[in-house]
Amino acid sequence: GKSADEMERFAIQANKVSQNLGRSTKDYTDASLIYYQQGLGDAEVAARTETTLKAANVTGQTGAEVSEQLTAVWNGYKVAAEETELYIDKLAAVAANSASDLEELSTGISKVASAAKTAGVDIDELTAQVATIVSVTREAPETIGSSLKTIYARLGDLQVDGVDEFGVSLGTVSQQLEDVGVQVLDESGDMRRMGNIITDLAAKWDTWTAGQKQAVAVAVAGKMQYTRLMTLMENFDMYRENLETSQNSMGTLQEQQDIYMESTQAHLDKMKA
Secondary structure: OOOHHHHHHHHHHHHHHHHHHOOOHHHHHHHHHHHHOOOOOHHHHHHHHHHHHHHHHHHOOOHHHHHHHHHHHHHHOOOOHHHHHHHHHHHHHHHHOOOOOHHHHHHHHHOOHHHHHHHOOOHHHHHHHHHHHHHHHOOOHHHHHHHHHHHHHHHHHHHOOOEOOOOOEHHHHHHHHHHOOOOOEOOOOOEOOHHHHHHHHHHHHOOOOHHHHHHHHHHHHOOOOHHHHHHHHHOHHHHHHHHHHHHOOOOHHHHHHHHHOOOHHHHHHHHHO
16 A cells, blocks of 8 residues: 555665665565554554564574564564564573573464463563473473463463363362462452462462472463473572563663674675665
């Protein structure tokens, strides 16, 4: 739906930004097209495209692959154009300081971002959770993201009657947690923020026996996902480090982009542009 004049201005902008990013002009236009097809305006498209190509430079993926992963993060947390790069700074910083990488984090988070936002897990907490479990287990990030999604959904179901896939009454699980000192519901009977529930659970974790830990993990996460919850709880110091890194990450992606710009590939693509 663009006019010839608008496309001419876009071409000039695409060429200029591509050179600054060490990418070919076609890389920029391909990535932009993905976001225009999502119905976004010029400002959001420009912000997302630039951040996408920076992330692609860091991970070595294509712009199309990165855009799919990051779109889920941005849309899940309803990120405004001016915050676009701030969110990916968090992933880049944690990836650089843990045994996970930016591709793994973005892939894992893309599977659970929307559910995390709804449940009350902010982007710093989610990034730290995924990074911790990936670093320890080295499982596929898609599996970890889906596991966290299941755990959040299961805890959310505590507010209603029903049973899980193994016939366990969900209405009794909140009482089990309250019996060990973890409050799931607030004074109004509404679900507390999931990030706070998980932090409270970790505070109690080391006071329990191995048998108690497993029983609580199964109660919270179910028999299919409890091992990932236990991994997070057993490595909560690592989680706290990752959380602090994420919270103090501004500018990290640009720092990594600056390093990429010294590479041979960046110089070749800049020359192409």
